[in-house]
Amino acid sequence: MNYGLHIMIVLCIYMMLATSLNLIAGTLGVISIAHAAFYAIGAYTTALLRTQGDASLVAVLVMSIITAGVAGMALAIPAIRLRNLYFLIGTLAFQILIQNLAMNWTPVTGGAIGISGITPGSVFGWRPDAPTEFLLLALAVLLGTTFIVYLLTNSPAGRTLRAMREDELYSASRGKNIGRYKIQAFSIACAIAGLAGSLHAQYTSFITPTGFTVMESVFILSMVVLGGRGSVWGALLGAAVLVLIPESLRFLGFPTAIAAELRMLLYGLALVACMLWRPQGLIGEYAFGREAKQK
Amino acid sequence: MTSLASAQSLSKHFNGVVALADFSCTVSENEILGLLGPNGAGKTTLFNVLTGLLAPDSGAADFKGNALTGRTVHKIANLGIARTFQNLRLIRRITVLENVLLCFKNQPGENLINVFFRPGLCKRHEAGIREKAEVLLGTAALLEKSNDLADNLSYGQQKLLSLVCCLAADAELLLLDEPVAGIAPEMAERILAIIADLPNLGKSAIVIEHDIDALKGIAHRMIFMDAGRKICEGAPDEVLNDPRVIEAYLD
Amino acid sequence: MLQVLVTSIPSGAIIALVALAFAFRYRVFAFIDMSLPVLFVIAPYAAHVCIHRIGLALGIACIAGIAVSCLLAVFLELALWKNLRKRAPATVLLLTSLGLYTAMMAVLSLAFGHDIRSLLNSGPRPTVRLCAVAVTDVQILIVVCVAAIISSLSWAHNHTRFGAQYRAMANSNELARVSGIPTTAREMLVTIVSALLLAIAGILNALDLDLDLTSGFQPFLWGIVAAIVGGFRSLLGIAACSLVLVAGLFACGWYAGTKWEDSILLVGLVLTALLIPRPDLHSGGKGDKE
Numbered sequence: 001m002n003y004g005l006h007i008m009i010v011l012c013i014y015m016m017l018a019t020s021l022n023l024i025a026g027t028l029g030v031i032s033i034a035h036a037a038f039y040a041i042g043a044y045t046t047a048l049l050r051t052q053g054d055a056s057l058v059a060v061l062v063m064s065i066i067t068a069g070v071a072g073m074a075l076a077i078p079a080i081r082l083r084n085l086y087f088l089i090g091t092l093a094f095q096i097l098i099q100n101l102a103m104n105w106t107p108v109t110g111g112a113i114g115i116s117g118i119t120p121g122s123v124f125g126w127r128p129d130a131p132t133e134f135l136l137l138a139l140a141v142l143l144g145t146t147f148i149v150y151l152l153t154n155s156p157a158g159r160t161l162r163a164m165r166e167d168e169l170y171s172a173s174r175g176k177n178i179g180r181y182k183i184q185a186f187s188i189a190c191a192i193a194g195l196a197g198s199l200h201a202q203y204t205s206f207i208t209p210t211g212f213t214v215m216e217s218v219f220i221l222s223m224v225v226l227g228g229r230g231s232v233w234g235a236l237l238g239a240a241v242l243v244l245i246p247e248s249l250r251f252l253g254f255p256t257a258i259a260a261e262l263r264m265l266l267y268g269l270a271l272v273a274c275m276l277w278r279p280q281g282l283i284g285e286y287a288f289g290r291e292a293k294q295k
Numbered sequence: 296m297t298s299l300a301s302a303q304s305l306s307k308h309f310n311g312v313v314a315l316a317d318f319s320c321t322v323s324e325n326e327i328l329g330l331l332g333p334n335g336a337g338k339t340t341l342f343n344v345l346t347g348l349l350a351p352d353s354g355a356a357d358f359k360g361n362a363l364t365g366r367t368v369h370k371i372a373n374l375g376i377a378r379t380f381q382n383l384r385l386i387r388r389i390t391v392l393e394n395v396l397l398c399f400k401n402q403p404g405e406n407l408i409n410v411f412f413r414p415g416l417c418k419r420h421e422a423g424i425r426e427k428a429e430v431l432l433g434t435a436a437l438l439e440k441s442n443d444l445a446d447n448l449s450y451g452q453q454k455l456l457s458l459v460c461c462l463a464a465d466a467e468l469l470l471l472d473e474p475v476a477g478i479a480p481e482m483a484e485r486i487l488a489i490i491a492d493l494p495n496l497g498k499s500a501i502v503i504e505h506d507i508d509a510l511k512g513i514a515h516r517m518i519f520m521d522a523g524r525k526i527c528e529g530a531p532d533e534v535l536n537d538p539r540v541i542e543a544y545l546d
Numbered sequence: 547m548l549q550v551l552v553t554s555i556p557s558g559a560i561i562a563l564v565a566l567a568f569a570f571r572y573r574v575f576a577f578i579d580m581s582l583p584v585l586f587v588i589a590p591y592a593a594h595v596c597i598h599r600i601g602l603a604l605g606i607a608c609i610a611g612i613a614v615s616c617l618l619a620v621f622l623e624l625a626l627w628k629n630l631r632k633r634a635p636a637t638v639l640l641l642t643s644l645g646l647y648t649a650m651m652a653v654l655s656l657a658f659g660h661d662i663r664s665l666l667n668s669g670p671r672p673t674v675r676l677c678a679v680a681v682t683d684v685q686i687l688i689v690v691c692v693a694a695i696i697s698s699l700s701w702a703h704n705h706t707r708f709g710a711q712y713r714a715m716a717n718s719n720e721l722a723r724v725s726g727i728p729t730t731a732r733e734m735l736v737t738i739v740s741a742l743l744l745a746i747a748g749i750l751n752a753l754d755l756d757l758d759l760t761s762g763f764q765p766f767l768w769g770i771v772a773a774i775v776g777g778f779r780s781l782l783g784i785a786a787c788s789l790v791l792v793a794g795l796f797a798c799g800w801y802a803g804t805k806w807e808d809s810i811l812l813v814g815l816v817l818t819a820l821l822i823p824r825p826d827l828h829s830g831g832k833g834d835k836e
Contacts, residue, residue, distance in 0.1 A: 031637060031640070031641075033644075078816070086774075088578070088640070089578070089770065089774070090816070092767075093812040093815055093816060094812075096767065096808055096809075096812055097808075097809050097812045097813070100805070100806070100808050100809040100812075101809065103805070104803075104805040104806060104809075148411070151410060151411065151414075152407070152410060155404045155405075155410045155417065156396070156402045156404030156405045156410075156417070156421065157404060157405045157406070157407060157410055159389075159393060159396065159397060160397065160405055162386075162389065163386045163389070163397050166386045166387070166388055166389075167384055167385075167386060169348075169368075169384070170380075170384040170385070170386065171386075171397075172367075172368040172369045172372070173346060173348075173368055173369075173372055173377075173378060173380075173384075174369075174372055174377075174397060174398050174460070174464060175369050175372035175373040175398075175400055175464065176369055176405075177369050178369065184407055188407075214763075215648065218644050218648060221641070221644075222645070225641055258656065261652045261655045261656045262652070262656070264648055264649070264651070264652035264655075265648075265649050265652035265653060265656070267645070267648055267649075268644075268645045268646065268647070268648030268649025268650070268651075268652060269645065269649050270645070271641060271642070271644060271645025271648065272626075272642050272645035272646055272649065274645075275630075275634070275638050275641050275642040275645065276626075276630065276642070279634065279638050
């Protein structure tokens, strides 16, 4: 039973990560491999607030949203001028920068050991200590963020994001302020990732830099790609597939170290297979951009 | 007639090729200006400079008293200028209706605060522009195609759609780059009719076309360009009978 | 400090090879191939296997390792990239390469585990003193090899028919094919050459430092940065940039602590991208306007 609850909570967190990345990589159409960095920023913010004082649940969630969102804005403002592939390198750079900070800025982040002893915050006396209680919290937050993403994707703003994805120049010629849209979408997506990080920190009670690497970013990206870029349901589905299916490896009796590597192998192959045979993902709304006509 | 937009001594060259050479012109309100000239004469370059896609090497342009040079693309569009592209830019993977909806200005739903905190306002506005879009599509006889992907339209219908989008943007000055090139006569007529009607709607247009007959029917004035320069300017008959123009087209 | 700077030269040389390999491929294939670090890492691992399981001598093992890397590159080109490049845009190619990297690294991880190995016998290497600075024989070997490789590559690029064909393809693949250049064959050549560069870099790196699975990613990252900052056109430019970059990083590392090198690199990259106008990097650049 506890295992089931555990998986559900992990799934909620990854669904939040996937839907938020989908806002950037799917609806806006710009690939980022820095999502784990914002996940980390939220997690570390929460960890520090909870271990250095007894911040309330609300305070912790809000602060994680703010730090991750502001960091997202800080990255987006200079980076949006770059063409998409160079933007990707920019996100890679940011991701590694944050990883390095987490690993090396020992007085603040605890270095390689990380931060432990993170207990969940409380709100009006209720503290989600038990797994069932935490699941309630996670579900509530997931519903809230998914609703926000859904609302945004189906609004005129979302329409503009999609148009920008297809033809940025044309959208600008129709009066759309490209920079503003990109920054806003990016910041919101990063803020949600930070929120997910906050939940993660409070749930697993300890965080280390190894949980927030480039590979983690690629993992989240794979969920979006596999499920279908541009589709909110697709992101949810992709998260479900990539979290649940490898869990079944556990039941095949592999020792944990090997299972971890096998999982990575599966992800890698799934991504390659997806790109080869179904680039639009399982239920995605489009394959890939206008560049497809190029060669 | 009052001047709506003007270009003063615009010059632009790329790697030694002269695209615009000391080019000046004016467009008045409620006027259709035809722009003629052989390929490479600099017509599209002029459009690119006016809409902010290219910065001129020298010279200036303005629209309703606002300087155009140095302004960003989207800000120029929001001043009230809309254009079509020679290679027909549209958002192909969304529907015809969505393409038109995209072009309306000042939609509250594009502002995130409104999306989350004033959903009623957004919904009402969306319903409003949807009605307007359907009216526009109706006058262009594209209404049955509203929910088709723009990609599924014929070439002529796509060109018509891009014109409808310019109308949706409620621009006062339309820059139309070869609006009827390469399409069937019936469709061309439809498009030309809409363009010819623009002055009645309080709009002006600069139209680039190679089809002289088409242009003659709708333009109030014409300019003939070659190698970036204005060669001659005036009423259509004047320009078309100018020996330099005749010579250029006979080559 | 001088010691630090001089020691940075062999490392810079290795990065130069990686940067060149990356730039070489990128100019023709036009996408960022994130699976390249595997080619860098697999050569020394294969050599290690040759030495310890098969009992080959060091030199032959190294050549075998290089061969393995090249074979892998050729296999991937034939089985995957050749067809995918024709029909997929750069984003898909990038994602595929990410998937490949993940999968291949997982395989290597399963095969070799995470312990550190060395190609050479442990113990201090014989050093030479050059003007108050100590360099090991391996480091001298690295610098000499890389200098030789880069100069011959540069000469080939600028003075041979293959080089001219390559430059044509880098400019426009379509045009090159239409003018009769056998692009498919040349693409295979590019694959092999870049694999060679990466494999040699990997082996040289493993000779100097220890070998572990993660040792591929950092040089790749530094290599990309050097290639971007150096500009893709000039091979010597990229090489020079790599040397300067690594020297700079080592110097900074000496002051700030080596663990900060990556961060300094990236901050430097970001600042460069922001402050130095590089129109080819920005959207709305030559590709976007009519």
